[in-house]
Amino acid sequence: MEGQNLTKVVLLACGSFNPITNMHLRMFELARDHLEDTGQYNVVKGIISPVGDAYKKKGLIEARHRVEMTRLATENSGWITVDPWESLHPEWVETAKVIRHHYEELVAAEHNIDDVDTVKYGKKRRVEEKYIDSSAHPKRKDGPQLMLLCGADVLESFGIPNLWKPEDIAEIVGRYGVVCVTRSGNDPHKFIHQSDALWKHRKNIHTVHEWVTNEISATHVRRALRRGQSVRYLLPDSVIHYIREHNLYSAESEQKNANVVLAPFQRYTDASSS
């Protein structure tokens, strides 16, 4: 196959990364192998975007620590990086906005390479012009694609009322695309079948089966840390070292945001009641 016929893809993973584990990193590797195996894509970059503190998830420690741990964890990767943009916002940023931001950055970078003018409003307009309903054209003829990388649980969460705006789901799946790595016990095809929004854009949902179950959850890692148990080989040594040095996960930190409503619920519940 010819390299130039391949669509460039950047994978974006949004989440708490509280802390990042080897499984998060493994998802990127699985997704890249899968997409490149189709013979249509060339995965050029992976971006990890830790959520901001305003997300208000229980036990969520400060973003600066989560970003730094992610940076340490991706140091040995030739293609995965961390981007603090989302985490630096005082307010919780919808995932669709995060994707939009990174897509604009990506397009701008491409234009810089092509030596085309980089005037900001011009750039933005070009992004708009490039909008093609991807349910009709799942693959853009030119330009790189940005896809959201997630576990099956995220796809399933699209069905939870007030967690996602329907138009955001349509935009994420329809315009950008999703790469979903399935974990044991989750059947993404069922969620896709059960959701009209997902079913409509099913061609934009790439499901990657993880044959070797590797269930390292950050929740489990935090629990082991609180109990003084070893977490070695579950996350990079550099991250374990950082956690120790800053004494990050304790019974106290796990109580952060206890009984606080998750930001998306707050926002969308208010919106619907007003």
Place this chain on the structure above:
Amino acid sequence: MMATRRVPLVLLACGSFNPITNQHMRLFELARDHMHSTGQYEVVGGIVSPVSDGYGKQGLVLAKHRIAMAKLALRSSNWVTVDEWESQQPDWTETVVTMRYHYERIQKEYEPSAGTLRDSRGHNKNVSSPSPRLKLLCGADFLNTFKIPGLWLDDHVEDLVGRFGLVCVSRGSLQPERAVHESDTLYRHRRNIFLVREWMRNETSATEVRRALRRGLSVKYLIPDSVIEYIEEHDLYTEDSERRNEGVALRPLVKQAHQPVNSLND
């Protein structure tokens, strides 16, 4: 409780380590945490003992490579080390024989001068503290091998679980409890069989790692980067290497099957 009253313990893992994976090293971490939580033991060391080339397992690459990879992987561990003795034996060595060798070696190292062994916190052990015990670290499937006819000699099983003991890490099934229940020998020594539960499912196996490598898929984060580099450098796991020992009977099955015949001849 006082740490000095605890029984010092060394964990030994026997296997192919073809190649060593993060999951292998994880088993040591889980076992140590569990044995410490009993309040009775102080884990003072871990030994990885790769099987010799004479084992005859399909796809088994040369011991020198398996040793080199294990050493690279364990460079960052301050308590688990690689031992080459078993791998250097021309024929396959019964697990019990390997255990006896290590037990004697440890006792000798321990007796003449105190302080040759350090505990997991880097403290020299006291002269008055008891000499270390040795237990076999294994996965849940290992207990099931006792049921395979002709694979184990009765006195070996007796020695293994009676004299030494097992630390068995399971992946959330009741399989190991059942294996103990279904064997009279294992049941008799059940207090010497420590079952550790791994709450997270982690199915990383060396077989899966080799399969991914043959297919050109990423194994990053399943095995250490240093091991990946070594594999690439020596072009270790290919379709050719997977055909090594193809159709060859596993050495334990051959060796053990002949022993009853020998005893009749005597």
